[in-house]
Amino acid sequence: MRKKRILLLSEGFGAGHTQAAHALAVSLRQLYPEFQTRVLELGSFLHPTLAPLIFNAYRKTVSSQPKLYGKLYRFQYKKSLNPLTQLALHQIFYRQTSEVIRHLKPDIIVCTHPFPNVVVSRLKRSGLSIPLVTVVTDYDLHGTWVDPQVNKYLISTNDVKSKLLKRGVPEQKIEVTGIPVHPSFWQRHDRSNIREHFGLKAMPTVLVMGGGWGLVGDHSLFDDMVKWSDQIQFVFCLGSNEKALQKMSETxxxxxxxxxxxGFTKEIDKLMEISHLLITKPGGITCTEGLAKGIPMLFYKPIPGQEEENMQYFTENGYGEQIMSRETINRRFHMLLEEYEDVGKHEVDRPITPTDMTNPYPPAGYSKAIAELLM
Known part of the structure; x- marks a missing residue:
């Protein structure tokens, strides 16, 4: 008997959607060896030349004109894409999706981005009978995620569930599972080994992320941070932002x-393990990874829309704080040094956290929800 096939479809508008797809694929294979998974960034797969140009234009718009992006986000916030827009999206960018599905023969399709979700939903209205699972990768619900053809929604919180219910989604189609992160973020590692691996010291450590999306644009903020370098260790993860990496290395x-x-690294889980504070843009995946590791967070300039909603959830629940000024950073650095002084001798065994950070959702919940549809 052949293995059950799970096709996970994402899109390259930001790394988080695809990270969630890969995290879910790994979790499914670990828990259910009888399952076979395949992750595709659908637009990149169908249009390997055109897609990078579109994604790059999107990144530039978000980074340089966040207010415009916020207006577009809010304009469509409570509405699904209308049939004409769905048709245009399908004809221009996703026309060959049905052929991909026919070739791969999945038993279930999981979408971690609204665009493939819209396209698969449209195919289901035309006769496709494969179950569709939608994984919402933020702590908010945008209208483009919602479609009657979705068989199951896997979502982050009860607040998102309430929004789905208000939009007419039956309760039996909704499961609050948390957002998928790679299983490595739920594991604990030997911190001494990690420090030795990266050549880092056993001292108060701040991890700074978000370079690929413009966080490094405010160099004055970073200049103020590194004035603490005699007392605090800083790890700046700049992703693929090579220009910023070069410029900062010369400063x-x-x-x-x-x-x-x-630059880019696949070992963020290890860096979070030995860090005492995370400074980041409030993307849904990064915030969830920080939550899994129990690391307190400071949020920098959220993009209007989903990042604002993510930040609101994490600040309201005591998991992080928005950077309002340099005073915010100075105050948190003082707190970090005081806490380290109190518990530093034991910090190899436990993280320094000013709040009780516990994820309310079991890490395997999203995998089990999908498995139940295949049993």
């Missing part, structure tokens, strides 16, 4: 022995 303040500049 004297970032040449301190307690400042580490890094």
């Amino acid at each position: 004297p303040g970032f040449q301190h022995e307690n400042v580490r500049l890094m």
Whole structure:
């Protein structure tokens, strides 16, 4: 008997959607060896030349004109895409999706981005009989996620569930599972080994992320941060932002022995393990990874729309705080040093956290929800 096939469809508008798809795929394979998974960024797969141009234009718009992006987000907030827009999206960008599905023969389709979700929903209205699971990757619900053809929604919180119910989605189609993150974020590692691996010291450590989306644009903020380098160790993860990496590496303040500049890495889970504070844009996946690791967060300039909603959830629940000014950073750095002084001798065994950070949803919940549809 052949393995059950799970096709996970994402899109390249930000890394989080695809990270969630891969995290879910890994979790499913670990828990259910009888399942076979395949992750595709559908637009990139169908249009390998055109898609990167579109994604790059999107990134530039979000980074340089966040207010415009916020207006577009709010304009469509309570509405699904209308049939004409769905048709245009399908004809221009996703016309060959049905052929991909026919070739791969999945038993279930999981979408972690609204666009493939819209396209598969449209195919289901035309006769496709494969179950469709929609994984909402933020702590909010935009209208483009919602479609009557979805068989099951896997969502982050009860607040998102309430929004789905208000939009007429039957309760039996909704399951609050939390957002998928890679299983490695739920594991605990030996911190001494991690520090040795990265050449880092056992001292108060701040992890800074978000370079690929413009966080490094405010160099004055970073300049103020690294003034603390004699007392605090900084790890800047700049993703694929090579220009920022080069510029910062040539700046004297970032040449301190307690400042580490890094490009793209697949070991964020390990860096979070040995960090005491995370400074980041409030993307749904990064925030959930920080929650899994129990690391307190400071949020920098959320993009109007889903990042604002993510930040609201995490600040209201005591998991993080928005950076309102340099005073916010200075105050939190003082707190970090005081807490480290109190518990530093034991910090290898437990993280320093000013709040009780516990994820209310079991890490395997999203995998089990999908498995139940295949049993």
